[in-house]
Amino acid sequence: MIREAIEMIFTPATPLAKKYGFLYHSISLKHRYERCEKVWLPHLKNCQDIFLQTIQDLPQKKSVVVLGSAHLHEIPLHLLANNFESITLVDVVHPLKHHWAAKRNSRLKLVTLDLGGSLAELEKLKSLQDLKNLIQDLSQKELFHFEADLIVSGNLLSQLALLPMEALEKYTSKNLILEEKDEICTAYGEIHLKNLRACKGRKLVYTDRAVTYRDPEGKVTYTGSYPVHFDGFTKIKDWNWMLAPLKEASKDYSIEMNVEAYISNEGR
Numbered sequence: 001m002i003r004e005a006i007e008m009i010f011t012p013a014t015p016l017a018k019k020y021g022f023l024y025h026s027i028s029l030k031h032r033y034e035r036c037e038k039v040w041l042p043h044l045k046n047c048q049d050i051f052l053q054t055i056q057d058l059p060q061k062k063s064v065v066v067l068g069s070a071h072l073h074e075i076p077l078h079l080l081a082n083n084f085e086s087i088t089l090v091d092v093v094h095p096l097k098h099h100w101a102a103k104r105n106s107r108l109k110l111v112t113l114d115l116g117g118s119l120a121e122l123e124k125l126k127s128l129q130d131l132k133n134l135i136q137d138l139s140q141k142e143l144f145h146f147e148a149d150l151i152v153s154g155n156l157l158s159q160l161a162l163l164p165m166e167a168l169e170k171y172t173s174k175n176l177i178l179e180e181k182d183e184i185c186t187a188y189g190e191i192h193l194k195n196l197r198a199c200k201g202r203k204l205v206y207t208d209r210a211v212t213y214r215d216p217e218g219k220v221t222y223t224g225s226y227p228v229h230f231d232g233f234t235k236i237k238d239w240n241w242m243l244a245p246l247k248e249a250s251k252d253y254s255i256e257m258n259v260e261a262y263i264s265n266e267g268r
């Protein structure tokens, strides 16, 4: 608790990142990783193997961009640095260790950006229709543009809709039904992929769109997923990731994600 509190104080974060809990989530993610590292290993190995396999085919390896970089659990900084001359990490909030690393190493650049484009608008949401209008607006805009030899979207796609949905439920004091949530998640996923497609360079996407909850006896109590069209991408692999074994998030259930990896088709 004391370590978490110190990290909360010293990690640089924008008012929006603090207000919407990104800073808190970033620090909890790091500590969950420390508790669950053993069970996460097969997932992390898959991410790293796919990254190494992908970079073998690149025509050149000058630059890499990681969207939703967080703590770089999936592709550690040393793997990026051993293979690329310049590294750009993009997230709403960057951990303290990346700020220190960027100060010491001019090859590492941190970009603090809302890749979903909606955080500054969340306070204005008064109804589901407002969120639908916002999504319509976002779908017409360029939310980000990067050019690099490789652009990785690292388990970010499924995160983008979470805060807008949470904010809407809070501001309207009404819970969204499952179909509404799926529609919103699909829309944010499609917008992310549209912007990613328009970036220049090979793209690698890791995404956890499907979830399974199990009770202490191992019986499945909930499964959920939503559709997203990966046009222009080819699926390389999918696997299960035990995100939270029993007693990690709750004593009543475990949470397992299905993670998919996609590579963009251009230049293959």
Ligand SMILES: C[S@@+](CC[C@H](N)C(=O)[O-])C[C@H]1O[C@@H](n2cnc3c(N)ncnc32)[C@H](O)[C@@H]1O
Residues within 6 Å of the ligand: 022, 026, 067, 068, 069, 070, 071, 072, 073, 074, 075, 090, 091, 092, 093, 113, 114, 115, 116, 117, 154, 155, 156, 159, 160
């Ligand atoms: C599951 S973590 C990604 C894990 C990471 N790729 C790794 O290797 O450890 C999701 C990340 O997405 C970031 N994120 C969520 N919504 C975002 C947004 N709208 N813009 C930018 N980053 C966002 C979070 O701050 C978090 O760091």
